Amino acid sequence: MSQSFRLSSFLPYRLSVLSDRVSRRLSVAYGRSHGLSVAEWRVLVHLRAAGQVSVRDIETCVNLEKSRVSRAVARLQSAGLVKKAVGQGDGRLVAISLTQEGGTALDDILPVVLGIEAELLSDLTAQEREVFSRVIEKLHVALDQEGDVKPVPTPAQDTTDA
Amino acid sequence: MSQSFRLSSFLPYRLSVLSDRVSRRLSVAYGRSHGLSVAEWRVLVHLRAAGQVSVRDIETCVNLEKSRVSRAVARLQSAGLVKKAVGQGDGRLVAISLTQEGGTALDDILPVVLGIEAELLSDLTAQEREVFSRVIEKLHVALDQEGDVKPVPTPAQDTTDA
DNA sequence: CCGTCATCGTTGCAGGTGCAAAGGGTCGCC
DNA sequence: GGCGACCCTTTGCACCTGCAACGATGACGG
Numbered sequence: 001m002s003q004s005f006r007l008s009s010f011l012p013y014r015l016s017v018l019s020d021r022v023s024r025r026l027s028v029a030y031g032r033s034h035g036l037s038v039a040e041w042r043v044l045v046h047l048r049a050a051g052q053v054s055v056r057d058i059e060t061c062v063n064l065e066k067s068r069v070s071r072a073v074a075r076l077q078s079a080g081l082v083k084k085a086v087g088q089g090d091g092r093l094v095a096i097s098l099t100q101e102g103g104t105a106l107d108d109i110l111p112v113v114l115g116i117e118a119e120l121l122s123d124l125t126a127q128e129r130e131v132f133s134r135v136i137e138k139l140h141v142a143l144d145q146e147g148d149v150k151p152v153p154t155p156a157q158d159t160t161d162a
Numbered sequence: 163m164s165q166s167f168r169l170s171s172f173l174p175y176r177l178s179v180l181s182d183r184v185s186r187r188l189s190v191a192y193g194r195s196h197g198l199s200v201a202e203w204r205v206l207v208h209l210r211a212a213g214q215v216s217v218r219d220i221e222t223c224v225n226l227e228k229s230r231v232s233r234a235v236a237r238l239q240s241a242g243l244v245k246k247a248v249g250q251g252d253g254r255l256v257a258i259s260l261t262q263e264g265g266t267a268l269d270d271i272l273p274v275v276l277g278i279e280a281e282l283l284s285d286l287t288a289q290e291r292e293v294f295s296r297v298i299e300k301l302h303v304a305l306d307q308e309g310d311v312k313p314v315p316t317p318a319q320d321t322t323d324a
Numbered sequence: 325c326c327g328t329c330a331t332c333g334t335t336g337c338a339g340g341t342g343c344a345a346a347g348g349g350t351c352g353c354c
Numbered sequence: 355g356g357c358g359a360c361c362c363t364t365t366g367c368a369c370c371t372g373c374a375a376c377g378a379t380g381a382c383g384g
Contacts, residue, residue, distance in 0.1 A: 005272055007207050007224060011279050012184045016200070017225045018298055019181035021305050022174045037370080038178070045169050055333060062169060063179045065372065070334055092332040092379045110167055117173050120304045124297060131293040135286060136180055142282045143183050199340075217363060227342065232364055254349045254362045330381075339371085346365075354357085 022120070029112040034105055035079075039064055039072035041109075044081065044098070048106055052097040054087065081105055184282070191274040196267055197241075201226055201234035203271075206243065209260045210268055216255040243267055 007013050023038060030036045036044070042062040050057065055073065059066045073096055076082035081102035087093030098106075121129060169175050185200060192198045198206070204224040212219065217235065221228045235258055238244040243264035249255030260268075283291060 005207065005210070005276070007204065007211070011282060012181075012188050013204070013224075014295075014298055015177070015181040015184055018301060019174075019177040020225075022177055022301070025305060025308065026174050039370090042169065042175070045167065048167070049169075056331085062175075063182075066333070067335080067373080068371065071370085074334090087332095090332085090380070094333070114167070116308070119308055120173060120301055123300050123304055128293055128297050128300070131290055132297045135290050135294045136176055138285050138290070139180060139184070139282055142285055143187060146187065146278070146281055201340090218361090228363070229343080229365080230341065233340085236364090249362095252350070252362085256363070325384100327384090328382085330379105332379075333377095335374105335376080337373090337375105341368105341370080343367090343369105344365105345367100347363085348361105349363100350359105350361075352357100352359090354355105 026113060026116060029116060030109045033112075034109060036105075036109075037072065037075075039068050040076055043069065043072045043076060043096075044102060044106055047082065047096065047098045047102070052095050054093040054096065056093075058096070076102070188275060188278060191278060192271045195274075196271060198267075198271075199234065199237075201230050202238050205231060205234045205238060205258075206260070206264060206268055209244065209258065210265070214257050214259040216249065216258065218255075220258070238264070 027038070030041045042064060043058055046058055046062050047053065050061070053061075055066055055069050058064065058069045058073075062069075064072070073082060073084065073094075077084055081099055083097055083099050085095045085097075087095050124132070189200070192203045204226060205220055208220055208224050209215065212223070215223075217228055217231050220226065220231045220235075224231075226234070235244060235246065235256075239246055243261055245259055245261050247257045247259075249257050286294070
């Protein structure tokens, strides 16, 4: 039956392989030159855009688990790229912000990273880019639907009454 | 300058987030039900298609590091889904093949996995699928070109002499 | 004011991963 | 036949990750 299954045309496989390769290519820019991991890089970028934020903010905005964020921030702090303070209003929150050093590092890294992205995209037509982007969004929608089927308990009730 | 950088529209980020989500969704099928990791799943699938192969074969065909393959095979062996033997012609090679149990497990898993993929793709038009696939290939080509620049060793020598 | 519960962040733990070095085997060449 | 270069696979190590449990803090109700 499924004798003909081909991994090389299997969507999750293709996505995983491509994503890994791209990440690896990218890590040359922010990893090799500044010793940053993916998590650390994402945190830095988000800090630049958001100013002063909590771990929870980062978690939701850059798709990283809170423990991952926590450890990334700790490493960045000991590298001097980030500083932490207790939140003023709420003592549970941690106010994380970029240091000047962190900003400088980003200034270093961003052009390189954007250059790599541009090279990757350079052979694509405008239509290809647009469709590619749309498909990614559609896949997220599909994942939302499938995943969120769990919470919904009984689909029966809509037939029972008005 | 780069104040306007948006992680959410950054290609490597989008790919990574999507790929992670899809993998996670998929692991429900082969992970939760059979206790398989991604590496193990890929090895099984390749074995079904290729029959009897070596670690090196798997490594190149399913994009896994050799150490990852080695450990995946070890786990699969102790789970009884795979068997190992020394290669006949070459004593260095390991002849890895599916056991009957392994084949049965795949028979279980494959329909589920294909169903998930089908759901993901179900909202895409034929054109979207085709473009998406083409873009993935183009990105690989771009990575090949960029990556192979590496071998160039010393940027210093071109200034020093002829 | 105090008890209970939710929220935030950190940490312990078990496992997975990449890299590099170590086994073990093969082949060609002297 | 023996030696050294090479190849295939495993393993040691350091690191990263997810999950779950934990301590700390705030919010709410009695």
